[in-house]
Structures are given as C-alpha cells and as structure tokens.
Amino acid sequence: MASGGGDAKSLTQWLREKGFDEETIGRMTRRCKNLPNLDAGEASGVWDYLLNHVKIEQRKLRYVVTKCPKVLTVSVDGKLIPTVQCLTTLQAKPGEVAQAVVKFPPILFHSVEQKLCPLLAFFQTLDISDKQLAKLLMVNPRLISYSIEGKFSQTVDFFVSLGIEKEGMIGKILTKEPYILGxxxxxxxxxxxxxxxxxxxxxxxxxxxxxxxxxxxxxxxxxxxxxxxxxxxxxxxxxxxxxxxxxxxxxxxxxxxxxxxxxxxxxxxxxxxxxxxxxxxxxxxxxxHGLRKSLEYRHKILKQMNSTCSLSEMLDCNQKKFAMKFGLIATV
Structure with a gap:
C-alpha cells in the first residue's frame, strides 16, 4: 500500500525531512483531518509525482502542500494521473499545469467526468475552443470549482442582457478577462x-x-x-x-x-x-501616455520649435516616428 520508500518512517518525520517545521505540520494537521492517518509512503508517492512529472518546483510544492495538505491524500493512479493528463490534453503549454496547481491546488480534486467534460461542453456553446478553455483554466484554475448553472450561466445571461451576443462575443470577453467569471x-x-x-x-x-x-x-x-x-x-x-x-x-x-x-x-x-x-x-x-517620458518631453520639443499640433498628432506615435514627423531626424 505504501510507496516511495516512506513506510519505515512516520508522516511527521517525512514532513520534517521535506522542510516543514512543527508549527506548519500542526497547522496542516488541523486543516486536513485525514492527514494523521496517511502513510508516509503514500504521501511520498504524491510528492514525487507532482515534483517529477507535473514539474512543480520543490519550493512551490512545499507551498502547495502547506496551503492545501489534502493534496497528499489524493490517489496518484486513481486521481492525479487522469486529471493531469486531461488538463495536458487541453493543449496546455509546458509548465502551465504546474502553475495552475500552484495557484489553485483543489483543481486536482475535481472529477474529470463530472467537472471538466461538462465545462468543455458549456464553453463550446460560447465558441470557446479547447485551447482557449485551457488558457482560461491555466490563468484562473479556480473556474473548475464553479457551478455551471449557479455561476457561469448567470454570468452569460447577464452579458446577453446588455446586448452582447452569446456566440462569439461573450467568449472573447471571457478569454480576455478570465477572472470576471469569479x-x-x-x-x-x-x-x-x-x-x-x-x-x-x-x-x-x-x-x-x-x-x-x-x-x-x-x-x-x-x-x-x-x-x-x-x-x-x-x-x-x-x-x-x-x-x-x-x-x-x-x-x-x-x-x-x-x-x-x-x-x-x-x-x-x-x-x-x-x-x-x-x-x-x-x-x-x-x-x-507617460507624463515625463512622453508628455513633458514632446511638449518641450514642440515649444522649442514653436510648432503646434493636435494631441493625437503629438502623441499617437512612438518616439522614432515623432522625431521623424517633426524633422528631428532625417527620414529614409
């Protein structure tokens, strides 16, 4: 049942070896009631998978476990592997799954069939592709914990009430601002x-x-x-x-x-x-526009040249084009 060579030691001893102090271990135990019953070998298997396969840095992994000790109780074969594989097949870029777990560790607890699949189907009705959904989840992984009916549908209906088209337009809003769904x-x-x-x-x-x-x-x-x-x-x-x-x-x-x-x-x-x-x-x-680098500088130049122009003519260009426009450098 135990794995990773941790069966000969207690969970507390194993946590100490991973860099957790007594106060943090006590806080983690109070936060996760199942933690004291966990075998050190099982915890080691979860730790190794997240470290070596999901590629979460050890410092950040320690943060994840401190914030959400329940992670250590999750089955590697029954839960972690299928969830991570599902997130990866959403065309997530290398390293994004690790970032998502660090941002919101409970993303690992949700059922692939019960949460991710309905989520995919819902967002497809908004013309959001799997790739865009992956971006949404990687930026704001907390989305996976929201109810489709209780949260997402209400937000979509709100945008529709403002006259924004459900197909295409709302999808663009959500991909541009993933946190708005929260x-x-x-x-x-x-x-x-x-x-x-x-x-x-x-x-x-x-x-x-x-x-x-x-x-x-x-x-x-x-x-x-x-x-x-x-x-x-x-x-x-x-x-x-x-x-x-x-x-x-x-x-x-x-x-x-x-x-x-x-x-x-x-x-x-x-x-x-x-x-x-x-x-x-x-x-x-x-x-x-920046006050010193843009406004003050360009106004000073125009004042020295005794030149007048509209704000858009003065500002709606980069420094090189501004210099060329007002003869500060020769045009090619």
Missing amino acids: YSVDKRLRPTAEFLKSEVGLQGTDLQRVIMNFPGILSRDVNKTLRPNFMFLKSAGFSKDQIMALVAGYPLVLIKSIKRCLEPRVKFLVEEMGRDKGEAVDYPQFFR
Missing part, C-alpha cells in the same frame, strides 16, 4: 454596469464597446474606484457628456490613480501646455 453578478457586475449606464451615461453600442475592449472594468468596485474617478473628472471641469466620451474612448480613465495619473495630467494639459480640456476629450488616450 465575480458575483448581483453584487459586482450588475451594479457596475448600472453605474456606467445611469451615471456615466453609456448606452447601447457604446456600453458594449467599452465592455468588449476592457471587460475588467466590470469587476471594479463602484464606490471605491469608479465613482471617485468620475467625481474627480467632474470637479476638474469636464461635463457629463465629456466624461462619457472619455470613458467610451479610454475606459481606463475610470480606474487610473487620481493622484498619480489623472490629476497631474489634467494640470499639465491646462497649465503647462495651455490647452483646453476638450482636447483630451477628442483624444482620450492622452491619459495613457
């Missing part, structure tokens, strides 16, 4: 969408475009992040229509740091560049 529709996604509609003023295709381009905005807390940014832009003199245009053109304006990004850029635009705030509305990506 958020509650009622507690996070819907309130955020309502804020974007009612307070920011985004409707129809504008709202859909924002969500398609930056789905992560739906996972942000309205009161902690989005509304403070909205109120700052309002206090800075932008009208509601202008804020709506800014968000539609560059959604990240609602999540950028006010102190480190928005405030210094608005101040520089008005006080140093002498431009109207409306120019940022015409080119919302203005808030994407």
